[in-house]
Amino acid sequence: MYLAKIYVTYKPSILDPQGEVIKAALQRMDYAGVEQVAQGKYFEVKLHAKDVDTATAEVESFTDALLINQNTETYRFDLSLVEDEVNA
Amino acid sequence: MKAAVISFPGSNCDFDMLYALQDFGVDAQIVSAKENDLTGFDAIFLPGGFSYGDYLRTGAIARFSPIMSAVTQAANDGKLIVGICNGFQILTEAGLLPGQLLVNATPGFICDEVPLRIANPQTAFTNAYDPAETMMIPIAHGEGNYFADDATLAKLEENQQVVFRYEENPNGSAHDIAGIMNEQGNVFGMMPHPERAVDAVTGNIDGQNFFKSILSGILARA
Numbered sequence: 001m002y003l004a005k006i007y008v009t010y011k012p013s014i015l016d017p018q019g020e021v022i023k024a025a026l027q028r029m030d031y032a033g034v035e036q037v038a039q040g041k042y043f044e045v046k047l048h049a050k051d052v053d054t055a056t057a058e059v060e061s062f063t064d065a066l067l068i069n070q071n072t073e074t075y076r077f078d079l080s081l082v083e084d085e086v087n088a
Numbered sequence: 089m090k091a092a093v094i095s096f097p098g099s100n101c102d103f104d105m106l107y108a109l110q111d112f113g114v115d116a117q118i119v120s121a122k123e124n125d126l127t128g129f130d131a132i133f134l135p136g137g138f139s140y141g142d143y144l145r146t147g148a149i150a151r152f153s154p155i156m157s158a159v160t161q162a163a164n165d166g167k168l169i170v171g172i173c174n175g176f177q178i179l180t181e182a183g184l185l186p187g188q189l190l191v192n193a194t195p196g197f198i199c200d201e202v203p204l205r206i207a208n209p210q211t212a213f214t215n216a217y218d219p220a221e222t223m224m225i226p227i228a229h230g231e232g233n234y235f236a237d238d239a240t241l242a243k244l245e246e247n248q249q250v251v252f253r254y255e256e257n258p259n260g261s262a263h264d265i266a267g268i269m270n271e272q273g274n275v276f277g278m279m280p281h282p283e284r285a286v287d288a289v290t291g292n293i294d295g296q297n298f299f300k301s302i303l304s305g306i307l308a309r310a
Contacts, residue, residue, distance in 0.1 A: 014235070017195045017260075066152070069145055069181065071188040072235060 001048055001084045002055040006063055006077040009040040014072045043067060046082065055079055089306045091116040092129040094159070094175075096150045101136035101172065101283065108283040109133070112299045119155065126158040130306055131168040134159070134175025136228070136281060146189060146231045147177035156182055168212060168302065169275040173229055176267070176277030184275050185268060186244070187236030189229075193260025197230040201292065203255035204266050204280060208248045211269060212305035213276050216297040222255060223294035225280035232279040234261035234268075247271055252278055 010016045016038055023037040045062075049055035059077055068075055091109050095102045095118050102118055109116035119126070121139075126132055140149035150156070156178075163169050163184050171179040179185045192198060201224050209219035217223070236244065241262055244250055252267035259279075267278025282295030 014190075015193070015260075017191050017193055017233075021195055066148065067144070069148070069188050071237070072190065 001046055001082055002052070003080050003082045004043075004045045004047065004055070004059045004077050005080075006043040006045065006059065006067060006075055007040060008043070008063075008068050008073050008075045009038055010072055011074050041067075052079065052081075089114050089130045089303065090128060091131045091133060092119040092126055093117070093133045093135055094119055094121055094155055095135070096121040096137065096139035096153060096174075096178075098139045098141055099135050099137035099174070101174075101281065104281075105133050105135045105172065105283045108286045108295070108299060111286055112303055114303070121150065121153040121155045124154045124158055126155070126162050126167075129162070129167070131170065131302065132159055132162050134169070134171040134178050135283075136173030136175060139174055139178065142174075142231075145181065146174060147179075147181035150174075150178045151181040160184065163270075163275050166272065166274050168306065170213070170302070171275075171277035172281055172283060173232075173279055176279055177231065179275065179277045185270055185277050186240045187234055187262075187268070189231045189279070190233040190235045190260075191231050192229070192233050192258075195230075197228070198232070198258055199226075199228045200258065201226050202258055202280065204252045205255050207250040207253045210248075211251050211273060211276075211301070213251055213267070213269070213298060213301050215304060216300035223297075224285070224292060225282055225294055226284045226292070227258060227280045229259070229279055232259040232261065234259075234263075234265040234279075236262060244268060249273075251276060252280070 019037040019039045026034045093105045177189045203222045253264040257264045269276040282298035285292040285295030
């Protein structure tokens with residue numbers, strides 16, 4: 001089984017108002033060095049696939065179809081082989 | 089005219105829409121998002137609310153519910169499809185309208201009544217309004233900030249697909265956009281709630297002409 005760790009962020013051109021609010025709060029908390037905050041989404045998806053290429057293609061397909069909105073979001077992901085959970 | 093109001097899990101303006109349509113004599117009924125057939129309806133309304141808890145993104149899960157293939161089919165058949173608030177968000181996620189509704193420019197839920205003006209008076213949704221009129225329509229949303237890339241915005245303007253604009257932009261929407269339609273003019277979405285402004289008992293009837301416009305359009309086609 002494969003584990004995909006998928007990181008979704010806004011495209012650089014998109015204003016991220018939540019990130020801006022968090023940044024302002026951090027600066028108010030005297031974290032003077034904070035220059036930029038981007039708020040994104042993180043998914044862990046476990047999936048069965050016959051090989052890494054198939055798994056990669058599937059992750060790309062469902063991320064484009066559902067996990068992101070391609071108008072504003074982009075993503076990257078890491079894929080690793082994990083042991084199947086033992087079914088009792 | 090037979091109208092369907094789609095009820096998604098988490099819709100909460102479905103009955104407001106149903107009652108508003110019935111007030112205008114429309115033969116309207118609630119149709120569950122689990123259904124998959126909308127033949128027999130002349131117009132489809134996607135109401136406001138928080139479909140599927142707004143999980144992932146507003147409208148992102150609803151867009152894959154069984155009824156949406158029938159909505160897409162109805163849109164392709166040229167039937168009127170109207171999305172209000174969450175319904176607008178669902179239509180953009182489904183790709184039936186361009187763009188996306190993002191978190192308000194100043195994050196937070198806005199519950200207010202705002203002035204709108206008509207950007208295109210020659211539509212199935214505005215023909216009963218005086219084009220110069222400013223109307224007050226309720227808004228209630230956290231993700232109403234209309235976004236589309238520059239090319240899409242230019243195309244919307246060029247084709248006069250912008251239907252309503254905010255007079256005082258409450259949420260950061262590009263081009264002050266409050267409502268748009270597709271190129272064919274039969275699929276429409278807006279964030280404000282005209283169905284909440286039809287009964288004098290609520291103190292606001294500025295939404296009445298929205299429904300009168302739809303009715304006159306449907307009758308003209310028949």
